[in-house]
Amino acid sequence: MHRNAAIGLAALASLSLIDAAHANETSYPLSIDNCGQTITFEAAPERDVSVGQSATEILYSLGLGDKVVGTSVWFSDVLPEFAELNSGIDRLADNDPSFESVVAKKPDLVAVSYEWHIGPQGIVGTREQFHDVGIPTYILPTDCVKDNSAGVDGTRLEMYSTDALYRAIRELAEIHDVTAEGEALISDLAEREAVAVEKAKEAKADDVSAVFWFSSAEMDVDPYVAGRKGVPGWMMEKLGVRNVVQSDEEWPTVGWETIAKANPDIIVVAEMTRRRFPADDVEKKLEFLKTDPVAKEMDAVKAGRILVMDAHSMDPSIRNISALEMLADELPKLK
Amino acid sequence: MAIQRPGRWPGFLTSLSSKLAILGAALILGAAIGETRIPLETVGQVLAMKVFGGSYPVDPIDQGIVWNYRFSRAIVAACCGAGLAVSGLVLQTLLRNVLADPYILGISAGASTGAVAVTIAGIGGGLVSLSAGAFVGALVAFALVIALARAAGGFAGTSTGQVILAGVAGAQLFNALTSLIIAHSANAEQARGIIFWLLGNLSGVRWPDVWLAAPVAILVLVIITAHARALDAFAFGSDAAASLGINVLKTQAILIGAAALVTAVMVSIVGAIGFVGLVVPHAARLLVGPRHGRLIPMTAITGAVFLIFADIVSRIIIPGQVLPIGVVTALVGAPAFALILVRGRGGAR
Numbered sequence A: 001m002h003r004n005a006a007i008g009l010a011a012l013a014s015l016s017l018i019d020a021a022h023a024n025e026t027s028y029p030l031s032i033d034n035c036g037q038t039i040t041f042e043a044a045p046e047r048d049v050s051v052g053q054s055a056t057e058i059l060y061s062l063g064l065g066d067k068v069v070g071t072s073v074w075f076s077d078v079l080p081e082f083a084e085l086n087s088g089i090d091r092l093a094d095n096d097p098s099f100e101s102v103v104a105k106k107p108d109l110v111a112v113s114y115e116w117h118i119g120p121q122g123i124v125g126t127r128e129q130f131h132d133v134g135i136p137t138y139i140l141p142t143d144c145v146k147d148n149s150a151g152v153d154g155t156r157l158e159m160y161s162t163d164a165l166y167r168a169i170r171e172l173a174e175i176h177d178v179t180a181e182g183e184a185l186i187s188d189l190a191e192r193e194a195v196a197v198e199k200a201k202e203a204k205a206d207d208v209s210a211v212f213w214f215s216s217a218e219m220d221v222d223p224y225v226a227g228r229k230g231v232p233g234w235m236m237e238k239l240g241v242r243n244v245v246q247s248d249e250e251w252p253t254v255g256w257e258t259i260a261k262a263n264p265d266i267i268v269v270a271e272m273t274r275r276r277f278p279a280d281d282v283e284k285k286l287e288f289l290k291t292d293p294v295a296k297e298m299d300a301v302k303a304g305r306i307l308v309m310d311a312h313s314m315d316p317s318i319r320n321i322s323a324l325e326m327l328a329d330e331l332p333k334l335k
Numbered sequence B: 001m002a003i004q005r006p007g008r009w010p011g012f013l014t015s016l017s018s019k020l021a022i023l024g025a026a027l028i029l030g031a032a033i034g035e036t037r038i039p040l041e042t043v044g045q046v047l048a049m050k051v052f053g054g055s056y057p058v059d060p061i062d063q064g065i066v067w068n069y070r071f072s073r074a075i076v077a078a079c080c081g082a083g084l085a086v087s088g089l090v091l092q093t094l095l096r097n098v099l100a101d102p103y104i105l106g107i108s109a110g111a112s113t114g115a116v117a118v119t120i121a122g123i124g125g126g127l128v129s130l131s132a133g134a135f136v137g138a139l140v141a142f143a144l145v146i147a148l149a150r151a152a153g154g155f156a157g158t159s160t161g162q163v164i165l166a167g168v169a170g171a172q173l174f175n176a177l178t179s180l181i182i183a184h185s186a187n188a189e190q191a192r193g194i195i196f197w198l199l200g201n202l203s204g205v206r207w208p209d210v211w212l213a214a215p216v217a218i219l220v221l222v223i224i225t226a227h228a229r230a231l232d233a234f235a236f237g238s239d240a241a242a243s244l245g246i247n248v249l250k251t252q253a254i255l256i257g258a259a260a261l262v263t264a265v266m267v268s269i270v271g272a273i274g275f276v277g278l279v280v281p282h283a284a285r286l287l288v289g290p291r292h293g294r295l296i297p298m299t300a301i302t303g304a305v306f307l308i309f310a311d312i313v314s315r316i317i318i319p320g321q322v323l324p325i326g327v328v329t330a331l332v333g334a335p336a337f338a339l340i341l342v343r344g345r346g347g348a349r
Helices: A002-021 A053-061 A080-087 A099-103 A127-132 A162-175 A177-201 A229-241 A256-262 A284-291 A320-334 B006-032 B040-052 B060-095 B107-119 B132-153 B160-183 B187-196 B207-226 B228-234 B238-243 B247-268 B276-288 B292-316 B325-347
Strands: A030-034 A039-040 A048-051 A068-072 A089-093 A108-113 A137-139 A208-216 A221-225 A266-271 A306-310
Touching: A002 A039, A030 A137, A048 A053, A053 A068, A053 A108, A053 A162, A068 A256, A080 B292, A089 A099, A099 A127, A099 B247, A127 A137, A137 A162, A137 A177, A137 A266, A137 B325, A162 A177, A162 A320, A177 A229, A177 A320, A221 A256, A229 A320, A229 B247, A256 B060, A266 A284, A266 A320, A306 B040, B006 B060, B006 B292, B060 B207, B060 B228, B060 B247, B060 B292, B107 B132, B107 B160, B107 B187, B107 B247, B132 B160, B132 B247, B160 B276, B207 B228, B207 B247, B207 B292, B228 B238, B228 B247, B228 B292, B238 B247, B276 B292, B292 B325
Parallel strands: A048 A068, A048 A108, A068 A089, A108 A137, A208 A266, A266 A306
Antiparallel strands: A030 A039, A208 A221
């Protein structure tokens, strides 16, 4: 009953989105304002290079896999539905590609997840460097709504929201002249988002709090946890869950003493394939929580309310929705 | 010349016991002050329970924070402060150079390189911890610097300028290697982990670290204290020491080995904390004079108390955020040193 109502609401919401675009063909030349710069396309790009996994997966989701000639910056395995597609595509680097390796692919578009790769101080290159050789760069709007010069992973100026993600999908679809696919993807994601929110409302779990543990430089030291305004902060706000961390930094370092005293109801631990820090391993995180003399006393640990979540879904990406669903599913258990 | 006058001993003992009382108070403060507020009564109950037995209705999280996080951390800070300060003192005396310090001699630069290599370059494939990397790096750096100094004749004669120069060269080399590795492959998140660690961080300290830090600190303090008279002699140069019948090479090897050991162990546990080894011995010298019989315990206790307080400040100065302790030791240490310098001008013996 409630579920149907939610779907109805979501359908209404997505109707207006479809209406807005009404799947017209893109007319070129197309100019788009992207992160403070205007980029122009004379025709739909035929050769894409992605710098960032979330940009890669958006292109795949739009059915543009055959246009992608190079990928880079991988945090975890590609979404299972794209495994076969992805295996046939050149991976320029697991992490940061060099400027020349990107340019050598002669791309018509470089799609970028993070400004710190390509941006004002990009370590791959600045946007001007690419534009000088005639290659347009598109930075996902999810990253340019924050101040990337402050804090280590940047500081969000406002709460993350899927609006920026949907804008990224819509604009990439428009650039490639696949507007209909873009709107279909957005309405699917928006509907699932609305259903998850409705589910959380039905759960009526009072004053539930959570902490999202990404990793730690060493096993016992202060962990990197989710700040107030990033993707996990957005998930918590959407579902009425209180973040015990009150920093605006994307991933601040917060002491276990502070976390333990806040005693969150749910602990979300990130799962990733990367193994640079010992705490990248989810098993090590769980072992710490169960054996550390203070951490093991937290209610969430005692009651086993530890949620293992894909790390990449805690960063702006289409995976945000499945992560939101996962957290929403946990709330009815807290009543 | 290097003999303590017997008449000094009772006063010295009184002074030592008062210093130990200050150390005890500092440890208790370390357990009482932290990122979150825990009532003093609770802190007292936890310490009483753990030390004298008995039981109070204390929240297990509060109890864990006070005993497992804060108290162990304060003890390690004390060991670390004492160890680093005394090894700075030994190096200053042996090398007859006021700038001698584990950091000047490249030990911490080597430790940093080791830690960075493990984390960023992935040496050891995740099996080797940051601490182990730091330990190996510290020892390699120190061995290289000593070998270079020996090749330059730094330990053979009275001139010890070569040792300092060798240390500067070693520190530069390892700093360059560290920068190379960071520039080559670190992303923002890793750079943060590394920088935080390079400036020292006690947040990961637990009781197992105490069982490493305390025995090493005590062992090294005993070895160095046993050589107090030899150190007095070395203050006048190794020729003077040799003329007093001291086996110069053997004694130098033991003392430098002890200083390297304590520095490498402490750096591997808490990261590279600067300033302690350089400044604390000078402050202690201004307070009790140059004789090592009094100077060694004074240096150890001053170093211990200083680092406990530096750690407390690092935890509370910015609410909800922990500052690297190396920043605090520099910010607090420099003015404190200046004050002691000015005050001690007339009173130094």
